[in-house]
Amino acid sequence: MDCIIVSMWILVVLLGLTTGGLINALGDSLPYLRKPAMPRCPHCGHARRPVAWLGLIARAARAWRCPECSRARGYRAITVELAAVLGTMLLYWREPSPASFWQGYLVGALFLLIMVIDIEHRLILEVVTIPSMVIFGIIGIVDPARGFGKVLFGGLAGYAFVLILYFLGILFARIMARVRGRELDEVVFGFGDVMLAGVIGLIVGWPGVIVALILGVFAAGLFSLIFMLVAILLRRYTPFMAIPYGPFLILGAAFIYYGGAVLLRGAFAG
Numbered sequence: 001m002d003c004i005i006v007s008m009w010i011l012v013v014l015l016g017l018t019t020g021g022l023i024n025a026l027g028d029s030l031p032y033l034r035k036p037a038m039p040r041c042p043h044c045g046h047a048r049r050p051v052a053w054l055g056l057i058a059r060a061a062r063a064w065r066c067p068e069c070s071r072a073r074g075y076r077a078i079t080v081e082l083a084a085v086l087g088t089m090l091l092y093w094r095e096p097s098p099a100s101f102w103q104g105y106l107v108g109a110l111f112l113l114i115m116v117i118d119i120e121h122r123l124i125l126e127v128v129t130i131p132s133m134v135i136f137g138i139i140g141i142v143d144p145a146r147g148f149g150k151v152l153f154g155g156l157a158g159y160a161f162v163l164i165l166y167f168l169g170i171l172f173a174r175i176m177a178r179v180r181g182r183e184l185d186e187v188v189f190g191f192g193d194v195m196l197a198g199v200i201g202l203i204v205g206w207p208g209v210i211v212a213l214i215l216g217v218f219a220a221g222l223f224s225l226i227f228m229l230v231a232i233l234l235r236r237y238t239p240f241m242a243i244p245y246g247p248f249l250i251l252g253a254a255f256i257y258y259g260g261a262v263l264l265r266g267a268f269a270g
């Protein structure tokens with residue numbers, strides 16, 4: 001194989017690995033400090049040694065436990081690093097032109113970060129969503145394929161769509177509280193989901209954002225149903241068990257953003 005091609009692929013793998021490490025570091029700092037910090041133990045805040053910055057290296061180098069609080073690291077570190085490497089490779093394979101590669105890369109990294117924090121903490125942080133709105137708003141507006149109207153209207157539509165679901169969720173919680181005589185612990189959609197939908201709208205644009213969000217809500221509903229059935233079968237069912245919606249909204253958005261729209265159009269046209 002050509003030497004340049006091999007070196008490009010090595011760079012792509014290294015980029016994915018670094019990105020995974022960065023997402024892990026942010027996942028261990030943002031929910032606690034609300035700002036980025038050097039890699040640290042999320043339990044005690046102890047700064048990680050450079051050998052423990054990457055989960056894969058920490059595992060191999062026996063630096064898996066925090067030297068301060070001796071808590072073991074979760075497998076999220078390795079999962080995220082592998083997902084980032086695989087995602088970056090796939091993207092480079094499909095979109096080698098720099099402009100589309102870097103856009104797709106930024107979107108993928110953001111989506112992975114939001115998923116990690118939402119799954120672990122049931123939180124979508126404004127310190128993530130607000131800068132993303134600015135960055136992806138600008139990227140979308142200067143991209144000649146999308147432009148001002150499509151991007152801005154997409155953002156507003158996404159925000160409004162989930163804002164309505166958010167208010168319906170509060171209404172539902174109020175009604176159920178009255179019927180059952182006590183408060184529900186969780187509302188269906190949090191305000192973080194509304195902010196996330198705004199970001200998704202700016203990234204996917206109008207009208208794809210609506211398809212993306214409907215897919216996400218549908219996938220979440222399907223997952224809840226299966227989850228509920230399994231819980232009933234195992235006799236562990238409690239009503240209104242809440243699942244994080246963010247990861248499902250992101251899956252819907254990723255599907256549309258990375259070319260699923262073309263697939264859907266093909267399916268409906270043919």
Ligand SMILES: [Zn+2]
Nearest residue numbers: 041044066069
């Ligand atoms: Zn620790």
